[in-house]
């Protein structure tokens with residue numbers, strides 16, 4: 758079975774990581790934690806499809822992921838790339854923003870986003886917003902997206 762690389766940045770509640778893990782099971786999905794895994798473990802020749810994934814922090818994807826894209830732009834340009842994110846609010850806005858960011862590197866991507874628990878700053882005073890999300894519906898929507906783009 759074809760191997761798929763998942764490069765993720767998920768630091769707050771592991772919302773993004775858990776969402777991915779729910780849908781992408783099996784030995785052909787190789788998870789790479791862009792914060793702590795050693796990039797020498799990646800052999801880009803093994804993959805034709807790559808998933809980039811992140812929470813949104815201060816209106817952007819995680820900085821380490823952004824740097825990964827910058828450093829590996831040439832490799833990514835030869836792959837099929839999709840982007841998956843979780844955020845507290847504004848899914849459609851971030852979808853466009855991420856597409857635009859990737860296009861600045863010449864990378865075309867289909868993008869999926871879903872709301873997820875957000876307890877940042879004052880939100881934590883009342884337990885955060887989007888409690889219990891991603892939920893079953895969100896997981897199902899991601900599954901449909903992954904099937905549609907040929908990553909499942």
Ligand SMILES: Cc1cc2nc3c(=O)[nH]c(=O)nc-3n(C[C@H](O)[C@H](O)[C@H](O)COP(=O)(O)O)c2cc1C
Nearest residue numbers: 767768769770771772773812813815816845846873
């Ligand atoms: C420091 C910080 C900044 C955040 N900034 C934003 C933001 O600008 N917009 C937004 O919609 N959500 C924001 N969030 C909410 C996260 O995007 C959301 O909780 C996401 O699911 C976190 O993903 P993770 O658990 O995989 O790290 C922020 C969260 C943190 C901790």
